[in-house]
Amino acid sequence: MGSRKERETEFRRKAIVDAAREVFSENGYDGTTIDSVAAKSEFAKATLYKFFRTKEELYMSVVEDVFIEINDIAEAAMRENIPVREKFGLFVRRLITHFSEHADFFRLLMREVGRVNMGGWRGSPHALIHEKLNEILASELERGIKLKQVRKIDTLRSAQVFNHMVYAYHMNNLFHEHDENMKNDAVDFLVTVFFDGIGMGDGRK
Numbered sequence: 001m002g003s004r005k006e007r008e009t010e011f012r013r014k015a016i017v018d019a020a021r022e023v024f025s026e027n028g029y030d031g032t033t034i035d036s037v038a039a040k041s042e043f044a045k046a047t048l049y050k051f052f053r054t055k056e057e058l059y060m061s062v063v064e065d066v067f068i069e070i071n072d073i074a075e076a077a078m079r080e081n082i083p084v085r086e087k088f089g090l091f092v093r094r095l096i097t098h099f100s101e102h103a104d105f106f107r108l109l110m111r112e113v114g115r116v117n118m119g120g121w122r123g124s125p126h127a128l129i130h131e132k133l134n135e136i137l138a139s140e141l142e143r144g145i146k147l148k149q150v151r152k153i154d155t156l157r158s159a160q161v162f163n164h165m166v167y168a169y170h171m172n173n174l175f176h177e178h179d180e181n182m183k184n185d186a187v188d189f190l191v192t193v194f195f196d197g198i199g200m201g202d203g204r205k
Contacts, residue, residue: 011041016041021062023072025104029059029112063109066102067129073098082145088137089191096183099170110171134159136159150195162194 019041023032034055052058077091099106118148137159144150169190 012043012047014050016043016051017058017061017065020058020081021065021102024108025067025102026058028108029055032059034058041174060062062105064129065107066105067133070095071097071129071133071136074133078136078140084140084147084149085195087089087140087192088162088194089187092190093183095166096170097184101114106170134163137162159193165194166189 014039020032020037023037023040027036031063032085034048034057036044037058038048041048048058052061075092075093077087079085080090082090140153141150141153141155141158145152145155169186173186
């Protein structure tokens with residue numbers, strides 16, 4: 001649990017990052033200032049500078065927290081006592097809901113993708129968090145192989161392909177509201193393409 005001081009420090013950091021996400025979502029990166037985040041978080045500007053030296057550092061912390069939330073969604077879905085295929089479908093469904101609830105920020109993230117990569121993606125904290133998502137899904141695919149629910153395949157590369165499919169879908173649909181039918185269609189399409197492929201298997205047309 002940590003000491004009381006450590007808990008208070010983490011509480012302040014999270015409150016600042018949560019406020020920053022709202023301000024970035026509302027005003028964009030260029031329209032956001034440390035002053036506006038301080039006002040939103042109701043902490044003094046000096047308090048923000050104890051945690052974050054620059055606006056860019058604060059933005060990157062927001063991005064990292066967003067990726068951690070996605071990993072948490074994946075881990076929760078993979079813990080369900082259902083077949084592997086259904087776990088992946090559940091992950092997609094919950095992720096669609098998460099993206100919809102935070103659509104403004106994900107639109108900003110898409111516009112500012114170059115800023116995330118500017119400092120060098122490989123080895124960066126947000127890259128390592130993103131790689132963890134691939135590992136979470138790969139581990140479940142390995143379990144699926146043992147249970148004979150998934151054929152033998154490169155699980156890490158397959159997880160990467162699945163994540164690219166899901167992110168591509170979300171990025172192309174950030175400006176559309178998702179009702180239940182659209183969610184069902186998206187889950188069915190992404191899971192079917194991933195687990196079944198689009199070929200006939202025997203070469204028939």
